[in-house]
Amino acid sequence: xxxxxxxxxxxxxxxxxxxxxxxxxxxxxxxxxxxxxxxxxxxxxxxxxxxxxxxxxxxxxxxxxxxxxxxxxxxxxxxxxxxxxxxxxxxxxxxxxxxxxxxxxxxxxxxxxxxxxxxxxxxxxxxxxxxxxxxxxxxxxxxxxxxxxxxxxxxxxxxxxxxxxxxxxxxxxxxxxxxxxxxxxxxxxxxxxxxxxxxxxxxxxxxxxxxxxxxxxxxxxxxxxxxxxxxxxxxxxxxxxxxxxxxxxxxxxxxxxxxxxxxxxxxxxxxxxxxxxxxxxxxxxxxxxxxxxxxxxxxxxxxxxxxxxxxxx
Amino acid sequence: xxxxxxxxxxxxxxxxxxxxxxxxxxxxxxxxxxxxxxxxxxxxxxxxxxxxxxxxxxxxxxxxxxxxxxxxxxxxxxxxxxxxxxxxxxxxxxxxxxxxxxxxxxxxxxxxxxxxxxxxxxxxxxxx
Amino acid sequence: xxxxxxxxxxxxxxxxxxxxxxxxxxxxxxxxxxxxxxxxxxxxxxxxxxxxxxxxxxxxxxxxxxxxxxxxxxxxxxxxxxxxxxxxxxxxxxxxxxxxxxxxxxxxxxxxxxxxxxxxxxxxxxxxxxxxxxxxxxxxxxxxxxxxxxxxxxxxxxxxxxxxxxxxxxxxxxxxxxxxxxxxxxxxxxxxxxxxxxxxxxxxxxxxxxxxxxxxxxxxxxxxxxxxxxxxxxxxxxxxxxxxxxxxxxxxxxxxxxxxxxxxxxxxxxxxxxxxxxxxxxxxxxxxxxxxxxxxxxxxxxxxxxxxxxxxxxxxxxxxxxxxxxxxxxxxxxxxxxxxxxxxxxxxxxxxxxxxxxxxxxxxxxxxxxxxxxxxxxxxxxxxxxxxxxxxxxxxxxxxxxxxxxxxxxxxxxxxxxxxxxxxxxxxxxxxxxxxxxxxxxxxxxxxxxxxxxxxxxxxxxxxxxxxxxxxxxxxxxxxxxxxxxxxxxxxxxxxxxxxxxxxxxxxxxxxxxxxxxxxxxxxxxxxxxxxxxxxxxxx
Ligand SMILES: Cc1cc2nc3c(=O)[nH]c(=O)nc-3n(C[C@H](O)[C@H](O)[C@H](O)COP(=O)(O)O)c2cc1C
Ligand code: FES
Numbered sequence: 004x005x006x007x008x009x010x011x012x013x014x015x016x017x018x019x020x021x022x023x024x025x026x027x028x029x030x031x032x033x034x035x036x037x038x039x040x041x042x043x044x045x046x047x048x049x050x051x052x053x054x055x056x057x058x059x060x061x062x063x064x065x066x067x068x069x070x071x072x073x074x075x076x077x078x079x080x081x082x083x084x085x086x087x088x089x090x091x092x093x094x095x096x097x098x099x100x101x102x103x104x105x106x107x108x109x110x111x112x113x114x115x116x117x118x119x120x121x122x123x124x125x126x127x128x129x130x131x132x133x134x135x136x137x138x139x140x141x142x143x144x145x146x147x148x149x150x151x152x153x154x155x156x157x158x159x160x161x162x163x164x165x166x167x168x169x170x171x172x173x174x175x176x177x178x179x180x181x182x183x184x185x186x187x188x189x190x191x192x193x194x195x196x197x198x199x200x201x202x203x204x205x206x207x208x209x210x211x212x213x214x215x216x217x218x219x220x221x222x223x224x225x226x227x228x229x230x231x232x233x234x235x236x237x238x239x240x241x242x243x244x245x246x247x248x249x250x251x252x253x254x255x256x257x258x259x260x261x262x263x264x265x266x267x268x269x270x271x272x273x274x275x276x277x278x279x280x281x282x283x284x285x286x287x288x289x290x291x292x293x294x295x296x297x298x299x300x301x302x303x304x305x306x307x308x309x310x311x312x313x314x315x316x
Numbered sequence: 317x318x319x320x321x322x323x324x325x326x327x328x329x330x331x332x333x334x335x336x337x338x339x340x341x342x343x344x345x346x347x348x349x350x351x352x353x354x355x356x357x358x359x360x361x362x363x364x365x366x367x368x369x370x371x372x373x374x375x376x377x378x379x380x381x382x383x384x385x386x387x388x389x390x391x392x393x394x395x396x397x398x399x400x401x402x403x404x405x406x407x408x409x410x411x412x413x414x415x416x417x418x419x420x421x422x423x424x425x426x427x428x429x430x431x432x433x434x435x436x437x438x439x440x441x442x443x444x
Numbered sequence: 445x446x447x448x449x450x451x452x453x454x455x456x457x458x459x460x461x462x463x464x465x466x467x468x469x470x471x472x473x474x475x476x477x478x479x480x481x482x483x484x485x486x487x488x489x490x491x492x493x494x495x496x497x498x499x500x501x502x503x504x505x506x507x508x509x510x511x512x513x514x515x516x517x518x519x520x521x522x523x524x525x526x527x528x529x530x531x532x533x534x535x536x537x538x539x540x541x542x543x544x545x546x547x548x549x550x551x552x553x554x555x556x557x558x559x560x561x562x563x564x565x566x567x568x569x570x571x572x573x574x575x576x577x578x579x580x581x582x583x584x585x586x587x588x589x590x591x592x593x594x595x596x597x598x599x600x601x602x603x604x605x606x607x608x609x610x611x612x613x614x615x616x617x618x619x620x621x622x623x624x625x626x627x628x629x630x631x632x633x634x635x636x637x638x639x640x641x642x643x644x645x646x647x648x649x650x651x652x653x654x655x656x657x658x659x660x661x662x663x664x665x666x667x668x669x670x671x672x673x674x675x676x677x678x679x680x681x682x683x684x685x686x687x688x689x690x691x692x693x694x695x696x697x698x699x700x701x702x703x704x705x706x707x708x709x710x711x712x713x714x715x716x717x718x719x720x721x722x723x724x725x726x727x728x729x730x731x732x733x734x735x736x737x738x739x740x741x742x743x744x745x746x747x748x749x750x751x752x753x754x755x756x757x758x759x760x761x762x763x764x765x766x767x768x769x770x771x772x773x774x775x776x777x778x779x780x781x782x783x784x785x786x787x788x789x790x791x792x793x794x795x796x797x798x799x800x801x802x803x804x805x806x807x808x809x810x811x812x813x814x815x816x817x818x819x820x821x822x823x824x825x826x827x828x829x830x831x832x833x834x835x836x837x838x839x840x841x842x843x844x845x846x847x848x849x850x851x852x853x854x855x856x857x858x859x860x861x862x863x864x865x866x867x868x869x870x871x872x873x874x875x876x877x878x879x880x881x882x883x884x885x886x887x888x889x890x891x892x893x894x895x896x897x898x899x900x901x902x903x904x905x906x907x908x909x910x911x912x913x914x915x916x917x918x919x920x921x922x923x924x925x926x927x928x929x930x931x932x933x934x935x936x937x938x939x940x941x942x943x944x945x946x947x948x949x950x951x952x953x954x955x956x957x958x959x960x961x962x963x964x965x966x967x968x969x970x971x972x973x974x975x976x977x978x979x980x981x982x983x984x
Contacts, residue, residue, distance in 0.1 A: 320644070320645030320650070320652075320653070321644045321645050321646065321652060322652060322653045323531040323534070323535050323652050323653070326522055326526075326527055326528060326531055329519055329522045329523070330522050330523045330524075330525070332519070333519040333520060333522060333523035334523050337520060337523065349511065349512075351511055353593075353594060353597045353598060353629070354590075354593065354597065354627070354629050354630075357629070383514050384514055384516075385510075385511050385512060385513060385514055385515065385598065386510055386511065386513075386515050386594065386597045386598020386599065387510060387511070387594045387597060387598050387752065388510065388511040389502075389507070389510060389511070389594075389751045389752045389753065390498060390749060390750075390751040391744075391750045391751040391752070392748070392749055392750040392751060393749075398511065405492075407490070408493065430490060432490050435490045436490075436491075436493075436496070437490060437491040437492055437493040437495070437496050437499070438490055438491075438492055438493065439492040439493040439494050440493060440494075441493060441494075441499050441502065441504055441510075441511075442494065442499070442500065442502065442503060442504065443504045443508045
């Protein structure tokens, strides 16, 4: 959308309006000062929101003051100032004229959001499908959960097991993770509803901890210890050897869904370093040359049943 | 449901337990402890345990107490077990496998002869 | 004398015996029976545990029941005077007396920071408000440390007993144990122990008929290092995203669900029963001026005897590494000990005679931490170790503070460049500057201590950094970009085992003749070196 801003001229032929490009802290301060002096200010910003880099900082140099504490009042003032008009998500397309009388053409990108109605609560950002696995075909689908009867039963049972707990969400996620070896999307949505907490909270917890996965894992999860003891004894080489053998990167799953490869921080068996686990089986003092044999056990269906006891390789 | 304990019950339980587990209190002739912490188990302690259970069952041994316990501290020499014969100092065996276990069971547990090749040492640790 | 690694003890040696002993045992590998401790006539001699340095140098307080009781049977714990301390506290002491004992013992937190436990209890006790909580921190996040796992696995009741005593002293009615999910066996044994203690009325209503009630629940972590930090752990228990929050208010004022909360490490709790049983003076008689009692260490890495050891505070690093640990395998040269996990530092060989306590470790740029001792030999690259810890912290930082999130990543990239041979001399100054900023501006101790591994390696192993930066060499032969593999034709017997394992088929040569590595194809995975039985594969 290209919108031309036309402004009435003052009696002296000059225009009492200013355009400030860039709504970082400098642009904001300039706009506030100008607006206070009585000028009409158009504050143009490329990003969808104003604030710039300072809004992302924790502290400012050299006083170590809290960045947001300094900035937030200014943001609010800017938004409320009658003399300031904020134009975000926009670029300067063309500038004509001379000092005192410019014509600016600004390209404003669509926001796909009704700016009149949006309250800036931020829930949509948290649920953004790009960052999470959630993907909504159309808006009506939002909130609808499709569970098979079996899944329904499983989740009901898990939830019932933690009914008395005050903060059940982590325990519930752990149980789901134990049952499915990852956290299926529909079940997470059901959980959020059942526990009456926002889906975004569930996602933020699910993505914080290392042991949860949002994508399905293979039948056998190979975990390589990346603890200090294992590191000095060559754990990293073991990881790379496994990556080569399974032809996947750490964090990936083989095409036949048999193996997933993960890193873990210390399994508490540092005395036997380097250590790997395959599901519940733990192997200590692992050597690269022994890896094919360990993997073989799990590739052959018939052997698997009896190999639940780990062994030092 | 057990009755709730009173302070004086503790010593009663302790007494009873000592009679059941300590050889010098007449609990048995020999005691075999397999050390089963995470390290021990991953080094193969469960196989040792199964072997011993099999041996005891097979030979119908009555006077040997077989028990488990946590890690013995020396991870690099797991799996480990301790064999104690009545009135003798306990002996710690290290780096076990099924074959060694069989030898130790026959020679030491049943025969009373320490298998020096597999033994780490005898006696107990200093507890303060 | 003791010959390691076998740990054979020789007694009553005379000068005449020595050549014979060296010849027989050290050269030929045959222990000399006639010089060894002989238990009784006719029996083949084996060493006594009390004569083996691994055991004799240890003093077991926390681990007093290790290997002796079945952790799944409460009666066996009771048979070794278990729950006597609880009975003593409940029947003959009031809560102030218990706190006095703990304060008098000089016990300091074993979770890392080393704050006085008695003082912390007193603070929580004096906080106004009811419904206080106590927490046992079993989220042992330090890589290379497994003290807490082992304590819970071999003697879970000692932790429970300590907690009940603590709850009585503080006036708490509920307790939580937060345990990492990587420890399934410990979790299982903990549940069994709690059930058994409840059955006996040692947990629950009216404990031992005293009118005091207290119960414990177990919560599992889900693999996040930062959850070991106390405010983050509390957040996790409350089902929030576990980011640390600013202190004050300290948990002692406002912790779990806003109530006064006392949080201690597993080992701290496990010390309590013995302190109550044996008295504060007894406990305070062990250790050094400022650090009392014993400390459990996990001795791991490049050392012959890896395992869990408990020693009095004030023992030197040399005794732990060389006497208890039995020295470095393969006759390699000792380089350093890393203590305190990602918040700690490396102690070089020149400081190996340092007595270990909280203050001394701090002075040399490391910390006590939770007790992981990772031994490093000449084949460990200290720059790589620094890179490793930065990598760890980079992925474990919760991301709340900019300095921690971005600063650690920036430091990591610089150190990684150095490892890859792209380092510049001015990088060192930049690292130091970043370290300063990260230390100053981070909210929790994760960021506050994150630069330590870099600073301590810079302090003691500057020459290794210089070798990487100026000579583009990795003296320890670890950093892949700076090394290459070569087979020593003198040593190679032509068994061709290396070629069999080589994933890139980069090794060629005639059977029984010396092999060669095609450096074009070589990806430096090191499998040849690992599998060579003749140590013929060299790194240069
Ligand atoms: C990043 C970070 C990780 C921590 N990890 C642990 C841990 O794994 N175990 C632990 O007991 N304490 C850990 N702590 C220390 C705790 O915050 C807390 O000081 C300790 O549990 C208090 O117990 P104590 O007084 O018995 O030492 C950690 C602290 C930080 C900053
Ligand atoms: S460092 Fe690998 S198990 Fe602890």
